[in-house]
Amino acid sequence: MAHTIRARLSGAIVTLFIASVAVFVILRMLPADPARLILGPLASAAALQHERAVLGLNQPLYVQYVDYVVGFVHGNWGFDYGTGAPVLKEVVTRLPASLELGFYAMLFAVIGALAGAVASVGARSRVVDSVCRAVAFVGLGSPPFWIGLMALVLFAEYLHVLPGPVGRLGVGVSAPPATTHFYTWDALIAGQWGTFANAMEHILLPALTLGLAPFGYLFRLLRHSLREVSDEDFLLVCQGKGLTRWQALMRHGVPNALLPALTALGLLVAQLVAGSVLVEAVFNWPGVGQLVVNSVLAREYGVVEAFVILSALAFIAVNLIVDSLYVVIDPRLRRPSVI
Amino acid sequence: MRVVTTGEVARDPAHAEAVLVVKELTVEYGEGVGAVVAVKDVNMTIGRGEKRGVVGESGSGKTSLARAIPGLLGRSGRVVGGSIVVASTDLRALSERASAQVRRTAVSVVFQDPLNALDPVRSIYSQVAEAIRLRRPGGRHLRRPRMRSAIGALLEECEIADVARVMKQYPHELSGGMRQRVAIGMAIAGDATLIIADEPTTALDVVTQSEILHMLDRVVSQRSAALLFITHNLAVVSEFCDTVSVMYGGRIVEEGSCRDVVRQPVHPYSRGLIGAIPTIAGGRRELVGIPGDPPSLSDLERGCRFEPRCYLGHGVQVCCAQVPGLDDVPAMGSSRSVRCHLIDRSSGGGLGPAAA
Ligand SMILES: Nc1ncnc2c1ncn2[C@@H]1O[C@H](COP(=O)(O)OP(=O)(O)OP(=O)(O)O)[C@@H](O)[C@H]1O
Numbered sequence: 179m180a181h182t183i184r185a186r187l188s189g190a191i192v193t194l195f196i197a198s199v200a201v202f203v204i205l206r207m208l209p210a211d212p213a214r215l216i217l218g219p220l221a222s223a224a225a226l227q228h229e230r231a232v233l234g235l236n237q238p239l240y241v242q243y244v245d246y247v248v249g250f251v252h253g254n255w256g257f258d259y260g261t262g263a264p265v266l267k268e269v270v271t272r273l274p275a276s277l278e279l280g281f282y283a284m285l286f287a288v289i290g291a292l293a294g295a296v297a298s299v300g301a302r303s304r305v306v307d308s309v310c311r312a313v314a315f316v317g318l319g320s321p322p323f324w325i326g327l328m329a330l331v332l333f334a335e336y337l338h339v340l341p342g343p344v345g346r347l348g349v350g351v352s353a354p355p356a357t358t359h360f361y362t363w364d365a366l367i368a369g370q371w372g373t374f375a376n377a378m379e380h381i382l383l384p385a386l387t388l389g390l391a392p393f394g395y396l397f398r399l400l401r402h403s404l405r406e407v408s409d410e411d412f413l414l415v416c417q418g419k420g421l422t423r424w425q426a427l428m429r430h431g432v433p434n435a436l437l438p439a440l441t442a443l444g445l446l447v448a449q450l451v452a453g454s455v456l457v458e459a460v461f462n463w464p465g466v467g468q469l470v471v472n473s474v475l476a477r478e479y480g481v482v483e484a485f486v487i488l489s490a491l492a493f494i495a496v497n498l499i500v501d502s503l504y505v506v507i508d509p510r511l512r513r514p515s516v517i
Numbered sequence: 518m519r520v521v522t523t524g525e526v527a528r529d530p531a532h533a534e535a536v537l538v539v540k541e542l543t544v545e546y547g548e549g550v551g552a553v554v555a556v557k558d559v560n561m562t563i564g565r566g567e568k569r570g571v572v573g574e575s576g577s578g579k580t581s582l583a584r585a586i587p588g589l590l591g592r593s594g595r596v597v598g599g600s601i602v603v604a605s606t607d608l609r610a611l612s613e614r615a616s617a618q619v620r621r622t623a624v625s626v627v628f629q630d631p632l633n634a635l636d637p638v639r640s641i642y643s644q645v646a647e648a649i650r651l652r653r654p655g656g657r658h659l660r661r662p663r664m665r666s667a668i669g670a671l672l673e674e675c676e677i678a679d680v681a682r683v684m685k686q687y688p689h690e691l692s693g694g695m696r697q698r699v700a701i702g703m704a705i706a707g708d709a710t711l712i713i714a715d716e717p718t719t720a721l722d723v724v725t726q727s728e729i730l731h732m733l734d735r736v737v738s739q740r741s742a743a744l745l746f747i748t749h750n751l752a753v754v755s756e757f758c759d760t761v762s763v764m765y766g767g768r769i770v771e772e773g774s775c776r777d778v779v780r781q782p783v784h785p786y787s788r789g790l791i792g793a794i795p796t797i798a799g800g801r802r803e804l805v806g807i808p809g810d811p812p813s814l815s816d817l818e819r820g821c822r823f824e825p826r827c828y829l830g831h832g833v834q835v836c837c838a839q840v841p842g843l844d845d846v847p848a849m850g851s852s853r854s855v856r857c858h859l860i861d862r863s864s865g866g867g868l869g870p871a872a873a
């Protein structure tokens with residue numbers, strides 16, 4: 179056990195190190211001068227020189243890296259060059275919007291994939307199977323921002339059934355009292371049905387867009403493992419006991435088929451984080467992803483670095499949670515086997 | 518259509534009631550040109566208290582027959598013809614719900630491979646409890662303490678020691694023999710009168726094997742159930758069963774009372790299977806190899822499937838051209854029937870050149 183923990187921890191540290199070094203080096207190879215960005219096009223050479231010294235840009239790269247890491251651990255993630263606001267604060271205020279979007283995207287991916295897999299394997303529905311496979315193909319094969327644009331053109335521009343890319347709420351709708359910072363949940367808690375409907379309307383398209391790739395991945399995985407499980411003898415034994423085919427599949431097949439999907443959870447979260455950057459930009463969603471896009475365009479180091487490191491942390495955390503969940507769910511990992 | 522009668526059983530009025538009547542059963546896997554006919558026109562009647570053995574080499578369709586009866590062929594297989602009547606109910610006419618009801622009350626199945634027979638993520642308690650809830654009248658209302666004692670009694674009946682511990686365990690923590698006992702426990706949880714056991718002991722060691730056979734024997738005679746016992750171990754059949762059907766290439770090729778068939782097989786395939794050399798004890802005979810491979814079941818059936826390997830009929834015109842029927846051999850007593858063109862039915866099976 180101690181061995182496992184040590185292996186996990188060192189793996190996590192290596193992941194973090196590689197991610198942070200990579201983003202640090204890449205950003206510093208870009209032909210942009212932060213001092214120039216901060217001081218503007220009219221600044222004198224002397225002022226630029228001074229600003230570089232203040233920022234530590236004259237130091238060797240590894241010193242800058244160490245300074246950065248020390249600062250990061252202390253919550254000092256740098257400043258947004260444009261607004262002068264601390265990156266940490268900026269990220270924290272934007273995080274709920276991203277988390278809410280990610281939550282609904284994941285919800286759609288998991289429920290959609292499970293329902294699709296059960297219908298196509300369990301109920302042997304050819305129609306559902308073909309539709310889900312086509313959607314999965316599109317979701318995995320096309321960039322999410324393109325799907326988002328197409329969805330906007332279709333539903334907002336052409337059909338006028340959903341709002342355009344205006345953020346989390348319509349114009350003139352004020353945010354519900356903040357409890358969870360998820361507008362949909364907060365509106366429900368406050369009993370503001372109109373706000374709830376409005377928030378739902380606004381999150382629908384971005385969440386579906388963001389969830390499409392994870393849906394495709396999960397659907398393929400679940401479909402495959404459900405097919406394998408439904409040929410297992412134990413499902414037939416359960417039917418032999420007197421369960422119908424459907425009951426046996428739901429009670430014994432699905433839990434067994436879900437186990438391999440659990441492993442993919444870390445990957446799905448990574449997919450969500452990566453997808454969120456451009457999807458948020460397309461839908462004008464005021465989350466961390468949009469901040470990242472703006473920062474990249476403005477050549478701001480701090481935000482991008484923080485984003486990459488935070489994503490790596492999220493990935494590590496999800497994988498740790500999945501590993502511990504496995505032990506809880508799968509008895510085969512709890513105690514050593516006899517055979 | 519002839520109904521197969523089984524000599525000893527038919528003579529005993531107490532056993533006359535037929536529990537299972539299978540007629541012209543045909544089972545296929547796959548579709549189109551790749552389709553495999555695993556069972557072809559099988560007729561079988563098993564009466565109360567009768568223990569019927571089914572023997573045949575690997576791929577002869579034994580498992581397919583065993584699984585087709587309760588409707589458990591899985592995704593790729595299906596029954597394409599014939600009828601299956603269990604306890605006077607025609608299973609093929611039933612909906613999925615109704616046939617699940619029949620499986621609950623009237624049929625029990627034990628599968629070939631105990632290692633895959635249990636749900637890997639559920640405890641033994643929960644799986645056996647599910648069987649009791651489904652199969653016992655009133656089992657659905659058993660609360661925990663009474664359920665525990667019901668499960669305990671059932672597992673003890675299956676000769677499992679340390680029942681309390683086993684209940685808490687998961688399948689991967691049990692040996693193959695233990696898992697098979699649990700599987701049998703779930704199968705006999707109700708009071709089904711048709712028990713289908715598909716090579717229940719093949720994967721197990723000899724001691725466990727004989728314990729499990731004794732247990733099955735006890736259950737069958739207690740409820741005077743009908744047993745369909747599948748194996749490729751002839752020694753087991755000759756000790757354990759009343760009647761036997763020999764399968765080859767998806768068809769029954771010989772059938773009769775167990776003692777007679779083992780002592781004096783008539784069909785060339787059975788003779789090869791059972792071996793022509795009697796042991797000193799007279800009863801048991803060794804399984805010997807038959808040269809050649811099992812037939813490809815996807816080919817169109819022209820003539821006798823055994824023809825390419827048959828010492829008697831290889832190259833003989835009628836064997837190549839006509840599918841032989843499963844007909845009685847009056848000289849061997851009323852119960853014997855054989856699927857072969859060349860045996861002489863009037864003179865005790867007219868044992869051919871290889872006869873001992
Ligand atoms: N799921 C399946 N899909 C396709 N073909 C199958 C399937 N199961 C069995 N078959 C084919 O059906 C034929 C009969 O198989 P079956 O398992 O009934 O034989 P068996 O007599 O039980 O053999 P064994 O002694 O090896 O258990 C074989 O040719 C086999 O290849």
Ligand code: SF4
Pocket residue numbers: 784785786821822823824825827828829830831833836841856857858859860
């Ligand atoms: S019918 Fe011909 S080939 Fe077939 S078993 Fe009899 S003798 Fe052999």
Ligand SMILES: [Mg+2]
Pocket residue numbers: 579580581629715716
């Ligand atoms: Mg078999």
